[in-house]
Structure formats: structure tokens, C-alpha cells
Amino acid sequence: MLWTSSDFSRMPGRHRATLINCLSGFKSANLVGTRDTEGNTNLAMISSAFHLGADPALLGFISRPDLVSRHTLENIRDTSVYTLNHVHSGIIAAAHQTSARYPREQSEFDATGLTPTFSQYHDAPYVAECRVRLGLVLREMIDIVLNGTVLVIGEVVELHLPDNAVGEDGFVDLAALGTVSVSGLDSYSNPQPGQRYRYAKPGIKPGLLD
Amino acid sequence: MLWTSSDFSRMPGRHRATLINCLSGFKSANLVGTRDTEGNTNLAMISSAFHLGADPALLGFISRPDLVSRHTLENIRDTSVYTLNHVHSGIIAAAHQTSARYPREQSEFDATGLTPTFSQYHDAPYVAECRVRLGLVLREMIDIVLNGTVLVIGEVVELHLPDNAVGEDGFVDLAALGTVSVSGLDSYSNPQPGQRYRYAKPGIKPGLLD
Secondary structure, eight states: OEEEHHHHHHSOHHHHHHHHTTTTOSEEOEEEEEEOTTOOEEEEEESOOEEEEETTEEEEEEEOSSHHHHHHHHHHHHHSEEEEEEOBGGGHHHHHHTTSOOOTTSOHHHHHTOOEEEETTEEEEEETTOSSEEEEEEEEEEEETTTTEEEEEEEEEEEEOOTTOBOTTSOBOHHHHTBOEEETTTEEEOBOOOEEBOOOOTTSOOOBOO | OEEEHHHHHHSOHHHHHHHHTTTTOSEEOEEEEEEOTTOOEEEEEESOOEEEEETTEEEEEEEOSSHHHHHHHHHHHHHSEEEEEEOBGGGHHHHHHTTSOOOTTSOHHHHHTOOEEEETTEEEEEETTOSSEEEEEEEEEEEETTTTEEEEEEEEEEEEOOTTOBOTTSOBOHHHHTBOEEETTTEEEOBOOOEEBOOOOTTSOOOBOO
């Protein structure tokens, strides 16, 4: 079946948002931890975090022009630090609940029962329940004028992982750690164990890594 | 266990790339289809496509400064159109193989056995084997000076889906369609069926959608 731009523009807003949010494929599921200048914590669910580069280690995410995202964006602008914490299968409900429109003075940590924790050299709150926790320093914010969103780019300066989570070649088995993926606005999935493929070269048949 | 920036910079390049590519979480798996000004087709695997907005329907992806990505980028710059096609579990090996460094004059369609197909109103090649196929028009390219990558932003102007793939509220069950996710550089996973959560509101317990 075929849809075109004019079909999209005729859809009710919520229906369109639900459909279009499915089109990129499966999305990452992260909680962004921040503090304001007075030290009050904030936690927000995002599904737009993406890999931008390995050297330096850069990740991007998209901040939307709504109130919930604005608190996070302002905190990052004011403090230059934030954390990203992988949502795993044991905390999906709490993670999803951080997307509710809590007033600025209420911390989503308190509201959802997730636990803030801090490391010695990084000033933004991590989520204690998460197994993969990244501490980032803001490197750049790029306004995307087309639709009023902001691309937030940060460098990973700290990485907390369970012992033995990193394989010999650097690979982290996220499925084994319970990290989930998101589809659309509200669907959370546990990926099955992955299959790794060899580095691809012209003229050589693709195959699984030994 | 804790890693810091200085640990990353001491790692061999391939090890660092493997590790850092895992940190954003699960990634989308798409094939980008393009043509050059002479009509020669090109196909490239990307794991950086992300949702940017629903109205208009905007997706972004990151183009890296390597040769493989450069062909795709130049084609999009020259023709202003491209397609994104969800990788599903039946074509993982062929999709991964498009990441090999084929010379410009060789089409990855021919090299991998995937089939180009065209729609009446869009000039970029779709992948016939894919069940979720998007036709996009270039809206903006943003240079990310920090690491020499380019953010390519396109608007979805065509959407091809199997009959009955869109639910009553607009949701597309990607797990049912076989769409896979990527972790790191080379690991492909089938997500298990997702669980959908209700729209979150302060003071109301999170729960599954009926």
C-alpha cells in the first residue's frame, strides 16, 4: 500500500505522530539525567540518541520544542553535562512514566522511583538501576530550523558498565544486558541475541563472525 | 567498571569503534538507495537513521567522511532524492555486504543480489525485497564540524507498506514485519514482539495499552 505526503497531512495529529514515529525503524531507549543550577534533578525518556562518532566518542539526540524536553535542554545548556542511561527490561514502566508532563519543581526520579546516583568526576545524575550509564559533556547544540528541534551533541567522558560486559574486541552484548529498543511512541521490545557479521569486503561472501 | 575519555584514546582504533558504536543502544537498520546523475544505482547500509519530526515527516541520518558514504552523499546532493528501506531478517547478509568498499562504477544492487524497483513519482531506487520502503526528498544537509560528518535531513514523500500493516491508531508493528535492529558495527537482532504503554500522565500509574 502507498501513502504520500498529502495522506500524512490529512491524518489527525496523534495518528500521524504514531505512524511517522515508526518509520525510522527500531530506536534506542535512553534516560537523560540532568540537574539545574540549583542541583534539582531531572530525568527524561528519549528515543532519538544516536551514534555520531567514535574518536572522539560523540552521541547526538534530538530535543523537541515541548515543555518536557525544554527542562532537559535548559539544564544541559546551563550545566554543560548530562547522562544517558540504557533502559532495560526491568524498568520500562518507570522509564516510560518520565515522559509525563511533571512540573519543573518535581523530579522525575522521585515521581517514578528511579534512583539518582553520582560519580566523583561528573556532575549529572546517573540512574542507579541502569546497567549501561554514560556521562557526557555538551559539545554543541545545533538548531534545526526546519521543525524547531535542537540536535544536542555530547562527548562521552565516562562509561559505567557491569564487569565483563566488554568483549575481547570491544563489543558490548546489549541484548544480554537487557537493553530494550523502542518502536513508535510507546512500544518497547527486548531484542533477541544478535548475530554478528564479518567485516564486509568486495568479492568475499558475507558470513557470520566466528 | 568505569572507563574515561583517556581510556578511549588509548584503545586501538577498531576496538574503540566497536565499543563506542554500542553505546547509543540499539540502532535502526536501513538501506539507502540513490542514483547518480547518469542513473547508476547505489545502495548503502546505515544504522544512524532517526526520527526528527512527524509534521512534516522528517528523518535524519549521519553520513561519515569515508568513501562508501561519500557516493551516497554525492548522489543525494546531485539528485535531491533517496529511499530508506528497512532491513528484515531475510536479507541481513546482503544488507551488511553493501558496506563493503565497492568501486563507484559497481552497483551494490548487482553485487549483493538485491533488486532495485521504482515508483512512478519518485526517482530513487527502492529495494524490492524490503517490506517498509520510504521515498524521501532532501530538505537540508548540516555539516557537523566537530567530526567531519554530515547530517542529512529528508522529508518522507512516499511510504510503501504491506497491506494491513498500519493499525487503527497508526502504529506499525515492525517486529511482525521482521524489521531488525543493529548493535555496534555488525550485530543484527530480531526484536521480540513489543509491549505498548499508555500515554503517560503525572499521578497516573504507568500501564500497558489495552
